[in-house]
Amino acid sequence: MQTKPEPAVVGDDLIEMSELEVHYELRGGTLSRLLGVGAGTVKAVDGVNVTLRRGEVLGVVGESGSGKTTLGRALLGLAKSTRGTITYRKPRAGGEHPEQVVSKMSARELRELRTDLQMVFQDPHAALNPSMSIETAVGHPLKIHGIASGEELRKRVAAALERVGLSPAEQFMRKYPSDLSGGQKQRAVIARAIILDPEVLVADEPVSMLDASVRAKILQLMLDLKADLGLTYVYITHDLATAKFFCDRIAIMYLGRIVEIGPTDEIFADPKHPYTKALLKAIPEPDPHKVVPRDLPRGEIPDAASPPLGCSFHPRCPEAVAECGWESRDLRNLLEEHWTRQDPSVYESEQGLVGDLGVLDKPQKRVTIGKGADSARVRQLLDRARAENPSEPLWRGVDEVRETEDGVEVVFHKGYDPLLRPSGGVEVACVLYPEPVTPEPARPEDDRHGS
């Protein structure tokens, strides 16, 4: 590998994402298309602001469905951003950094950009063409960009293979992906990513498909490459334990947004967002004296086509308060959870009392249940559910439970959709920070449901 022409200063802004959005329109069924009614939008990345500094490892951590992979793909122009900008400042000799806006590039410019920005994929078995020899696969980028051919190409492939530890290179060049183990394949994928001498590597779960005994080796290789080649990494992962080792800064994503971002040390020493805290607590530790945690968030990441009101994490959040955006769908979950604890006969009579749960599926701040039923009994049912678990956070967000002629109306407290705000050494999007509860400035809670 040749060295960089003019290493720019470490810490310079390299890529800036500003208000980045990647939304996907759902197509819906034939009828809705005929009538021109949109079936909704999946907001995979929904307003992300983050700057990648030269020479750093930025971790993007979240569960599946958090938008972390889409964010990485948007960086390389592989996913089209629907709003906002990605600005790449290409380091040049003489200290100039001409700005390039990735989100406005043509296909040809994007191809050119990818000599600087490369990706390492999660599944090394799928990232290599099974009918291409390792030599062809690793040398492919040089050929596509017309950088090298013939003996020069061969020499550079051999150097890249040696660089990632696939040595002797001569032996590996002739092989096909099926001849290699998982770890070796991932080394080949990394060789292909570094052969163009890029500035930035976006690594999407590069070790999650590998055996535990190999993970550390591949991470060590990536750290060595970073030091030797002056690379900058975006490390996308669901695993906070490897992120702790690997990253200088960590951004925690939830349902398309960054909920906490800061230096790795700060995040681990004093996690602020309840989601960050939960992720940390959930990591299985090889220590049998640690018991299975009991107070983990319930449920799973919600549907990005119809996110919760207010803070997206509030339905699962053990620390949620009144302002978090409680709404009708939370009541549905509460009732269903209540019924998992009841005898079948109790469930049947209560279900009959409440009637169709479908009325709760549309996000509403006031909702009437038990239409046509004895409202006193519906109210008693809610009281029973409350008595069963008085510490359930949902009740903090209920302003009023009222018997009306029509049934029982539940009125929820006004909520907020918190913005990222500085708190201590990090930025966090949670109404609890900075303390005490000062929800402003924040977006209105139904921000995501407007068009």
Place this chain on the structure above:
Amino acid sequence: MTEMTDRSASTATSGGPVIDARDLRIWYGTDRGPVKAVDGVSFTLRKGEILGLVGESGCGKSTLGRGLLGLLPEGAKMDGQLRFNGEDLLALPKKQMFAKRGAELGMIFQEPLTRLNPLMRISEHFEETLKAHEKRIGKAEIERRSMEVLRLMGIPPTRFRSYPHEFSGGMRQRLMIALSLVLRPSFVVADEPTTALDVLVEAQIIRILHDLRREFDTSLLLITHNLGIIAEACDRVAVMYAGEVVEIGDARDVFAEPQHPYTRELLRSTISLASTGLNFIPGAPPDLVDPPPGCHFHPRCPDAMNVCATTHPIQREMKNGSRTQCWAADLRNGYAQDLTPEQTTPLSREEISVADEA
């Protein structure tokens, strides 16, 4: 219902282990010779106990799990002794073994979506499962028993008639567990049940597995490559390497004081919040057609001595109560005192290539 009464009767009379495996061997025929995927494994599993089975890919964990249930592919052969509640499973005719699977021997797979029929409602899955084993079972009884186990898995009764695609990944895995447990088998194999799941959902599933014994009295063999999961969910742990169990014992003891260098190195290479550096085991597990002579781990072992390359160690009980097969552990525990100084000299060997890995 007859099968269920039979089973409880036999458990009551024997009172012994649910699973008693002695010197189990499983091999596949290939052009290059037999692949010895499981090579002389012995262990017992008591009622309500969770045994974790851990090791790198290609060490025979899944083959062992499937072999215990008689689910080996064509061409695989199994030998040794396998008793389930006292009954010899290897001598059982195919038809009887088939009847036992599901009813008494359960399995939880890794990918829940591929195991559920997308065209069948959840209620129909339960109906099919229950009717396959209890032909005369009525609709009301099916619903009662299915709802009961669904409730224990935290799936609301309102979802009983939904289709698989209407559930999230974690819910589907709970459905799979519920389907495996509705017949109340006394032994269940769970093969990497949380690998495809996110960390928070994984923790929920571990908790469910951990709590199984309280509700079902099920004995569980939990196969995983994640030592963290073993630590949180299991009573005992068996470490597998190259088709053999190299160390087996109480999870606390094994984790606190691993006797086999492979166990120790696996623990060290696990990246957890508590780890302080990046460690790894050089090399890869061996080809099971022709594993190295002596101790199979010796080419990768930092503690290897000359004797390890020539003579296979035998499994012995160590001071911490675990059973381990390792010459170095033998010496530390007062065994194998007749080894010569030549035999106990550290093994000199070539450097293992960086890229020679799993």
